[in-house]
Amino acid sequence: MATKKEFDVFTHELVPEHRVLSEEEKEELLRKYRIRISQLPQIKASDPAVVALGAKPGDVIEIKRKSPTAGYYYYYRLVVED
Amino acid sequence: MQSMKKVIGSIEFGILSPQEIRKMSAAEITIPDTYDDDGYPIEGGLMDKRLGVIDPGLRCETCGARAGDCPGHFGHVELARPIIHVGFAKTIHRVLESTCRECGRIKLTEDEIQEYMKKFEVVGDRKKAKDRLIKEIHKKAKERMVCPHCGAPQFPIKFERPTIYWELRKDEEGNEYRHRMMPSEVRDRLEKIPDKDLPLLGLHPEKSRPEWMVLTVLPVPPVTMRPSITLESGIRAEDDLTHKLVDIIRINNRLKSNIEAGAPQLIIEDLWDLLQYHVTTYINNETSGIPPAKHKSGRPLKTLSQRLKGKEGRFRGNLSGKRVNFSARTVISPDPMISINEVGVPIAVAMELTVPEKVTEFNFQKLKQRVLNGPEKYPGANYVIDPEGRRIRLMENNLEIIAEKLDIGWTVERHLEDGDIVLFNRQPSLHRMSIMAHRVRVMPYKTFRLNLAVCPPYNADFDGDEMNLHVPQTEEAQAEAKILMEVQNHIISPRYGGPLIAGMQDHISGGYLLTREGAYFTRSEVEQMLMFAGIEVEELPKPDKKENGVELWSGKTIFSLLLPDDLTIWYRNKLCDDPERCEALEKLIEEKLVPDEEEVRKLAYDGFTYILNGKLLSGVVDKKAYGREDGKLLDIIVREYGVERARQFLDQVTKLTIWVITHRGFTTAIDDEDLPDEALDRIHEIIREAEERVQRLIEAYRNGELEPLPGKTLEETLESNIMAVLAEARDNAGKVAEKYLGMTNHAVIMAKTGARGKILNITQMAAMLGQQSIRGKRLYRGYRGRVLTHFKPGDLSAKARGFVTNSYKSGLTPQEYFFHAMGGREGLVDTAVRTAQSGYMQRRLINALQDLKVDYDGTVRDPSGIIVQFKYGEDGVDPMKSWQGKTVDVDRVIVRTLLKVRGRR
Numbered sequence: 013m014a015t016k017k018e019f020d021v022f023t024h025e026l027v028p029e030h031r032v033l034s035e036e037e038k039e040e041l042l043r044k045y046r047i048r049i050s051q052l053p054q055i056k057a058s059d060p061a062v063v064a065l066g067a068k069p070g071d072v073i074e075i076k077r078k079s080p081t082a083g084y085y086y087y088y089r090l091v092v093e094d
Numbered sequence: 095m096q097s098m099k100k101v102i103g104s105i106e107f108g109i110l111s112p113q114e115i116r117k118m119s120a121a122e123i124t125i126p127d128t129y130d131d132d133g134y135p136i137e138g139g140l141m142d143k144r145l146g147v148i149d150p151g152l153r154c155e156t157c158g159a160r161a162g163d164c165p166g167h168f169g170h171v172e173l174a175r176p177i178i179h180v181g182f183a184k185t186i187h188r189v190l191e192s193t194c195r196e197c198g199r200i201k202l203t204e205d206e207i208q209e210y211m212k213k214f215e216v217v218g219d220r221k222k223a224k225d226r227l228i229k230e231i232h233k234k235a236k237e238r239m240v241c242p243h244c245g246a247p248q249f250p251i252k253f254e255r256p257t258i259y260w261e262l263r264k265d266e267e268g269n270e271y272r273h274r275m276m277p278s279e280v281r282d283r284l285e286k287i288p289d290k291d292l293p294l295l296g297l298h299p300e301k302s303r304p305e306w307m308v309l310t311v312l313p314v315p316p317v318t319m320r321p322s323i324t325l326e327s328g329i330r331a332e333d334d335l336t337h338k339l340v341d342i343i344r345i346n347n348r349l350k351s352n353i354e355a356g357a358p359q360l361i362i363e364d365l366w367d368l369l370q371y372h373v374t375t376y377i378n379n380e381t382s383g384i385p386p387a388k389h390k391s392g393r394p395l396k397t398l399s400q401r402l403k404g405k406e407g408r409f410r411g412n413l414s415g416k417r418v419n420f421s422a423r424t425v426i427s428p429d430p431m432i433s434i435n436e437v438g439v440p441i442a443v444a445m446e447l448t449v450p451e452k453v454t455e456f457n458f459q460k461l462k463q464r465v466l467n468g469p470e471k472y473p474g475a476n477y478v479i480d481p482e483g484r485r486i487r488l489m490e491n492n493l494e495i496i497a498e499k500l501d502i503g504w505t506v507e508r509h510l511e512d513g514d515i516v517l518f519n520r521q522p523s524l525h526r527m528s529i530m531a532h533r534v535r536v537m538p539y540k541t542f543r544l545n546l547a548v549c550p551p552y553n554a555d556f557d558g559d560e561m562n563l564h565v566p567q568t569e570e571a572q573a574e575a576k577i578l579m580e581v582q583n584h585i586i587s588p589r590y591g592g593p594l595i596a597g598m599q600d601h602i603s604g605g606y607l608l609t610r611e612g613a614y615f616t617r618s619e620v621e622q623m624l625m626f627a628g629i630e631v632e633e634l635p636k637p638d639k640k641e642n643g644v645e646l647w648s649g650k651t652i653f654s655l656l657l658p659d660d661l662t663i664w665y666r667n668k669l670c671d672d673p674e675r676c677e678a679l680e681k682l683i684e685e686k687l688v689p690d691e692e693e694v695r696k697l698a699y700d701g702f703t704y705i706l707n708g709k710l711l712s713g714v715v716d717k718k719a720y721g722r723e724d725g726k727l728l729d730i731i732v733r734e735y736g737v738e739r740a741r742q743f744l745d746q747v748t749k750l751t752i753w754v755i756t757h758r759g760f761t762t763a764i765d766d767e768d769l770p771d772e773a774l775d776r777i778h779e780i781i782r783e784a785e786e787r788v789q790r791l792i793e794a795y796r797n798g799e800l801e802p803l804p805g806k807t808l809e810e811t812l813e814s815n816i817m818a819v820l821a822e823a824r825d826n827a828g829k830v831a832e833k834y835l836g837m838t839n840h841a842v843i844m845a846k847t848g849a850r851g852k853i854l855n856i857t858q859m860a861a862m863l864g865q866q867s868i869r870g871k872r873l874y875r876g877y878r879g880r881v882l883t884h885f886k887p888g889d890l891s892a893k894a895r896g897f898v899t900n901s902y903k904s905g906l907t908p909q910e911y912f913f914h915a916m917g918g919r920e921g922l923v924d925t926a927v928r929t930a931q932s933g934y935m936q937r938r939l940i941n942a943l944q945d946l947k948v949d950y951d952g953t954v955r956d957p958s959g960i961i962v963q964f965k966y967g968e969d970g971v972d973p974m975k976s977w978q979g980k981t982v983d984v985d986r987v988i989v990r991t992l993l994k995v996r997g998r999r
Contacts, residue, residue, distance in 0.1 A: 045953060050218025051960045070216075082969035092216060 021060045029076040030061045033088070038072045041088055049090060056094035069093045108301030109182075112311045119170035120144040120156045123314050126343035128322065128332060140339050141317055145169045148321045166316025171343055173310055173373075174350040175366050176277040178257040180374045180381055181399075182307035187253040189295055189304050190283060192235035195261075196246035198286025200294055201235040203242045210294055219958035228296040251275075255383040257370055276366070281308040312373065314339060334395040338376040338387065345369045420447055420565040426520075427556050429543035430752055433745045434595060435581035437518050437532035437563065438543025439510060441472055444536045447565050448476050448507035449514055453500060461506045465497040472536070477507040510534050510565065515572045517564040517579065518544070520552040524936065527551035527587070527594065531579035547595050547744060548581055550722060582737035585744070586729070588974040593729055596722045597748055600760070602849035603840075604751025605715040607758055608649035610837075611700055614638065619757070620647050627750035629655055649754075650710040656746050658735050659708035662993055665726050667718045668848050670701030679704065679712060687989075688996050703727075717848025720747055733977070734990075762840045767860035767903045773834045777827045777861050781899045784823035788816050788892045795890075812890070813872060817865065820897055824864035828857030835860065863898035863906070866917035872896055873916055881916075884909055 021027050033041065042049060055062055057069050067073060071091045079085035121144040128141045135141040135152075143155040146166030154164040178186065193200055200207070210231055217223040239248050252260040252272075259275040284307070289299035297304060320333035332340075349365040375387040378399035386394040402408045422443045429438055439447075453461050467474030468488050478486050478496055481503040486496060500506070510516070512535055519529040530551065537543060542561055549555065566572045587594035597605065607613065615623070617634070624631060635655070637645035664683055670676050679697045682689050683704060694704060694711045703713030705727070720728040720743075732740040769777075794800045795812045802811045832853065835842050841859070844850045858864070866873055873896035879887035885894040893899070896913040900906050906914060945957050952970045954963040967973070969981065977983035 045951065045961065045964070047959065047961065048218060050216055050220070051955075051958075053961060079968040081967055081971065082965070085965070085968040087964060090216075 021064050027061060028078065030065055031074045031076070032065055032067045033072040033074055037074075041072065052088055052090040054092045055089035057091050058094045062091055067091045106301060108298065109303070109306040110313065111303065111306050112309075115168075115170050115311045115313045118168050119313070120167035121169045123169045123171050123339075123343060124347070126340045126347065128336065128340075129330065133330070140314070140336055140343070141322070142169060145314065146316045146318050148317055164318070166318030168316060169314035171312040171314055171339075171346060173312055173369070174346055174353060175369070176281045177309045177312075177370050177373045178277050178280065179307050179309050180256050180377050183253070183255075183257050186280060186284070186304070186307050187251065187259065188232050189287070189297075190251050190259065190280065192232050192295055193283070193287050193291070194241035194244060194246060195248060195283060197241060197244040198283065198288060198291075199241065199243040200231075200287075200291040201238040201241055201248065202231065202294070206234070207291075207294065214293065219960065224296070228294075231294055256374060256381045276363070277308050277370070281305050281310075284308065309373065312342065334389070334397060335376070337389070338372065338395060338397055341387075342369065342372045342376060345372055418564065420567060422447055422563045423560055425541045426544055426554060426559050426561050427541040428546050428549075429537075430546055430748060432535055432543060432545055433533070434545045434547050434741055435532055436535045436545070437516065438535050438537040438541070439516075439563065440540045440542070441536055441538060442540065443563070444510040444534070445469070445472050445474070446476075447510045447563075449510060449565060450479070450505050450507050450567055453502050453504045453506060455502060458500075458502065461508065462497050462500055464506055464508045465500055466493055468493045473509045473511050475506045475508040479505040479507070510536065512536055515566060515575050515580075517566065517575060518542075518552075519562045519564070520554050520559065521562075522933075524553075525551075525589075527584045529579070530581050530584055531575040532581060545745075545748075546598060547601075547748060550596075550598075551584060551587075551594055582741040585732050585737060585740055586974055588972075590723065591973055591976055591978050592723045593720070593725045593732070594722065595744070596725045596728055597720045597744070597751070598722065599844075599849050600755050601748045601751045602717050602721055602847050603760060603844055604753075604755035605653075605719065605747070606843055606847045606849075607760070608751060608754045609653050609710060609714045610649070611698065613649035614641075614646040615649065615652065617645055617647075620652060623652065623750055623753040623757075624655070626753040627656075627746045629746050629750070631655055652750070653715060653747075654705075654709045656743055656750065657705060657708040657710070658731065658739065661708045661730065661734070662706050662989070663727060663730055664702070664704040665718060667701060667703045667713055668716050669714060669846055670699075672699070672701060675699040676702045687992055714847070716846075720744065721848055760840055762844070764859075764903055766839055766841045767831075767835070767856065767901070769831060769834050769860055773830055776830045780823050780826050780830070781862065784819055785892050785897075787819050791815050791819070792890050816890075816892070816895075817872065820865045820892055824857070824862060827861040827864075828853065831857055831861040859902045862901050863910070863914065865892075866896040866898060866913045868916060868920050873913055882909055882912060 022030070045051075052072065055073060057063075057067070062073065065073070069091050073089045073091060075087045075089065077085050077087055121138070121142050123138060123140060123142060123145075125136055125139040127136055127139045129139075130136050135143050135147075135149075137143075143152060144167065146156070146164045147154045147161045150161050153160055154167075156167045157164055202210070210227065213227055214224070217227060240246070241248060249264070250262045252262060254260065257277075259280060261273040261275055262270060263273050264270055284304040287295075287304055292299045292304070295304070315335065320335040322330050322332045322336065324330055345365060345368050349362065349369055352362055352365060371384060372387075374381055374384060375395070376397050379386045379395050379397040380399065387397070388394055400407075405411060422439075424440065424443065432438060451457065451461060461475070464473060464475040465478060465488060468490060469476045470490070475488055477488060478500065480486065480499075486492075488496065512533075514534040515531050516534055517529055518532045521528075523529060528551070530548070532544075535543070542563065544552075544554070544561075552561070554561065566575050581595065585593050585595045617637075620634060635647070635651055638648040638651055639646050664680070666676050666680075675697070676699065679694070679699060679702045682693065682697060686693075688706070691706070691709075691711060694706070698712035700714050703715065703719065704711050715727065718724055718726055728740060728744065731743050791800070791812060795808065800808060800812060800815075802808045803814065806814065832842075835856065837843060837846070841851070841856050842853075845853045845856055868875070873881050876882060877887070880889060880894065881896065889895075893909075896916070898906060898910040898913055900910055946954055946962055948966045949955055952965050953961050954966050955961050971981050977986070
């Protein structure tokens with residue numbers, strides 16, 4: 013249990029790929045769906061994946077999930093304070 | 095009937111300001127009384143004619159309309175002293191605690207204000223997160239005992255339910271004392287709060303100033319909202335709200351005169367509190383902490399909150415659900431002769447329900463006749479509406495006069511007739527197929543009739559079920575119902591992408607009897623069945639064979655008449671028990687694609703269905719053809735030929751197969767399960783062997799020779815070994831029984847074609863019941879170490895633990911009967927528990943999901959535009975229009991294209 017720190021969540025097969033969007037990508041995303049930043053789904057800053065990425069509140073995370081219907085499916089979440 | 099069309103763009107909620115209340119008021123009410131001795135409304139009283147009228151004959155003094163047309167108008171009462179609104183008492187407390195008592199600013203530093211403003215922006219419309227933020231701000235501000243803006247010392251404020259506020263002050267010497275804050279003081283403080291601080295308190299500066307939560311003017315609802323009723327005895331009974339308003343005005347007047355007379359402060363405060371009590375109960379008579387205001391009889395008054403709250407309240411009782419006209423309810427019964435999208439409506443119902451039809455030059459004669467027939471003679475009419483919008487009731491004595499006056503531009507509310515669109519519904523309405531649109535078929539007798547194939551979507555049977563029927567009254571509603579809700583649009587279930595409305599039981603058995611190899615019919619039989627099924631053919635196809643000079647048609651040929659003539663499909667059906675023959679045929683088809691018919695006929699096998707260009711060449715039709723959930727043939731017809739063709743097919747195929755099954759005869763009885771002695775001997779042998787093996791296992795266990803399986807204890811290992819042995823024994827017994835019961839046996843036909851029951855049910859009837867179980871284990875509960883006292887404690891043998899070796903036919907021993915009852919009880923309990931649990935789960939799910947919708951850009955969003963899925967279902971596919979959940983069935987597309995290229999026939 014002492015080696016807890018070394019565990020990388022992304023190596024687990026159930027954890028999908030996470031990525032922080034750049035400012036331009038963020039703008040593009042909001043433009044694409046014609047939404048305000050507050051209309052994005054959210055994720056807490058304390059989420060293990062967000063912690064591992066080092067993302068800050070206000071960042072947008074792209075999650076590449078495996079989908080039984082669509083193969084791959086991209087989901088976007090706004091990092092918020094918890 | 096005439097009304098302006100208006101569209102609601104948005105709704106805003108806020109608090110009424112005193113100015114607004116005065117502005118919308120038609121009259122100030124000062125007299126705590128209603129009618130004078132002559133029963134005439136008192137001016138300035140609660141029934142003032144400026145507030146609208148409810149007595150016939152009087153005219154409203156505000157709008158000039160008569161009772162019924164006048165919507166009513168608000169009045170107001172000028173309160174002598176401010177009064178706390180109970181509904182906001184808690185909010186007032188929070189706002190008082192969060193703001194400075196001197197300068198009115200929120201007790202946060204400028205930096206904190208900036209920070210929270212930014213947070214509000216991120217949160218947006220999320221109610222939960224917003225509430226959390228507001229709570230957090232409150233907590234922070236409350237604890238500041240010195241104002242960060244003006245430096246004034248702050249005191250805690252205690253809230254005493256329902257409407258009293260205390261300030262826990264300290265004097266210069268540090269002595270604590272309580273100060274009662276009267277509503278006027280509260281209001282003064284709230285007034286001081288600047289607009290710019292309001293968003294942080296969760297208030298909108300323009301729509302809800304905090305001081306408006308303390309009333310200085312009380313709106314008086316229109317009389318139409320609180321009508322008085324005249325009893326038979328001539329005594330007037332006032333509405334509860336009126337009673338309460340009388341109290342309020344009486345005390346308000348007393349308070350006012352006391353203040354003017356300069357009465358002592360104590361008396362004024364007493365009256366003030368009394369007024370507060372009356373206003374509080376007027377708003378909510380179930381406020382905790384104060385006794386509810388009661389009627390003379392001791393019944394608590396129903397005041398504003400009580401009108402809105404609860405199941406019978408305005409929202410749940412009158413807005414989310416309401417009673418409707420043009421609806422009917424009666425018992426349902428089956429009618430296999432009507433189409434799946436029809437509903438049989440009793441004449442008595444058809445004469446009560448009406449459809450408004452506009453008179454045009456095309457239907458003038460028809461509608462004139464309807465009017466002449468009047469309400470008593472079917473098909474007639476009950477009302478007409480003239481071009482001015484007046485509704486005239488048709489009665490025996492005015493029929494001719496009105497028929498003469500009838501002209502283009504009038505509307506006739508005529509009786510329901512064949513072909514009208516109606517909505518048909520059965521509770522519980524769990525999914526969208528619980529309400530579908532049907533065409534009317536007016537019929538004698540008193541039940542609604544429906545086709546058997548639509549029972550599954552409604553989950554209906556005919557043991558006394560009742561269903562509802564609604565008649566859409568406008569062309570828009572009728573068109574919408576027709577396009578979106580008609581039964582044929584729901585043949586494919588959106589749940590599993592297969593047919594939900596399909597052939598059942600007799601249709602499937604009948605389909606087998608019709609299409610199996612060796613089923614031939616004479617000319618007269620063929621003519622009869624085609625007539626019965628409503629299949630129109632120009633000419634009968636060529637007979638398949640001639641025997642003793644009699645022309646014979648095969649069932650396959652007849653069945654092919656129902657199929658679209660360019661339909662091609664092949665699949666293994668439920669009867670396929672010889673994979674080699676299926677493979678041979680499959681190979682031939684896949685190699686040649688358009689094989690020679692003769693070649694196919696040579697390989698034809700009941701277990702492999704092959705339809706080439708609308709001709710059934712091999713195999714029978716069974717549940718896999720047009721049965722529920724896996725009717726491939728029906729599925730293909732819906733998708734490639736449209737729902738209307740599918741409806742026609744389903745109507746025809748059900749009728750055709752019903753003819754076949756009724757004319758051939760189809761019964762089953764206990765002697766269907768008769769087995770020859772040799773078979774029974776075999777079964778007994780199997781049972782004996784199994785019991786012996788079990789005994790050996792027990793022996794091994796007792797001697798400690800049993801090797802435990804991984805992850806299991808020794809006992810568990812023994813149990814699972816025994817269960818395996820016994821299950822195998824039952825299967826083997828079943829196989830023996832099956833061998834002796836062939837496709838001439840009706841029970842077997844039903845099981846194998848998927849019409850009803852499983853082979854297991856036949857095994858249980860003919861051979862043996864097998865192991866009874868509870869929670870997947872052998873029976874063990876009852877007495878200590880044994881289930882029944884007929885066995886020795888600790889007896890682990892098959893017989894003692896619920897292994898039933900008798901069959902339903904041979905009859906169970908008393909012990910076996912009890913074991914069987916134990917197993918059966920588990921099933922009953924399971925279903926009871928499951929329905930209750932899943933019903934609740936469904937309710938919660940629907941509550942959570944009901945407001946989500948798919949936007950035009952394919953995203954799933956909630957009403958405030960928050961995205962839930964970036965693409966519906968992650969792939970944007972409508973499950974009802976998909977191919978087994980996929981967007982396209984590539985194989986099918988290839989087959990279709992190849993068939994087209996290589997030419998049909």
